Amino acid sequence: MGGAQTNLGCLGQLLGLLGFRIHPAATEQLPYRLRDDFLSPAELSFFRVLQLAIGDRWVISCKVNLTDLFFVPRGEGQLSWRNRIDRKHVDFVLCDPATMHPRLGIELDDSSHQREDRQDRDLFVNEVFDAAALRLLRIPAARTYSVSDIAAAIEGEVGQSAAIPPVPPSSKDPICPKCGIPMVQRKATRGANRGGSFWGCSNFPQCREVIRG
Ligand SMILES: [Zn+2]
Structure with a gap:
């Protein structure tokens, strides 16, 4: 100084x-400087409608990076698959207020989404959400929105929980039902099963699948 x-x-x-x-x-x-456009005017106007539509049923997270939502299980190609999502975000994510567990992604599609490069990107993002069994609701940007239509669209999506496709087993060790890779045997250090062994996913803590064994 x-x-x-x-x-x-x-x-x-x-x-x-x-x-x-x-x-x-x-x-x-x-x-570093603070951006004045954290939410664009179009995003802000939709955000206000979203708040009215969901009340306190869900918590809205804005502009969530896809790597905050999704991970790639260990294995071949992990890094390159991760690189494909690390500069992408989804406009809004509705989370369970008790657990903050993501329940629905929402993309506000403005006219830029009609560009060919955008369409490729959108298609890929749709597939990422599908693969991870998280619903994604796309809403065309508009000058005004119907609060009740938005509320109904959200309930329709959240009501449909996509099942994760079963993964064929490929080794003697149990396979993580979420990641499709062999689980590792661990010893419980606390809880009712303390001292007992269990199978946990090697992607812990991003994956918390557990099988008693
Ligand atoms: Zn797993």
Whole structure:
């Protein structure tokens, strides 16, 4: 800190009193700035309708990176599959208020979604959600929305829980029903089964599938 920052002078003190923040010299500052468009006007207007449509039934998470929602089980190609989702996000995710478990993704599709490159991206994102058995609701961006239509569309989607396709076994060890890879034997260190052994997924903690054994 040089004298220039500690001695702000009369003008600096006045600005401080008026609520302006005095920044140190630009050269000492990290190059991060707060975006003014965290939600675009179209997203914000839909967000308000979404709040009315769901009340306190769900918690809305905005702009969730797909790697926060999904993981790729260990194995061949794990990194490249992960790379395909790590710069993508979904506009909104509705979560269970008690557990914050994601229950529904919502994409607000504006006119850019008609572009060919966008359509490829959208198709891939649809497949990612399908693979992980999380529903994704696409809503065309509009000037106005019907709160009751949005509420009904959400209930329709959440009511349909997609089943995860069964994975054929390929070894003697139990296979994680979610990831399709052999599970590993572990010893319970706490709980009612303490000291007993169980099979857990090697993708723990991203996958918490367990089989007693
Ligand atoms: Zn698993």
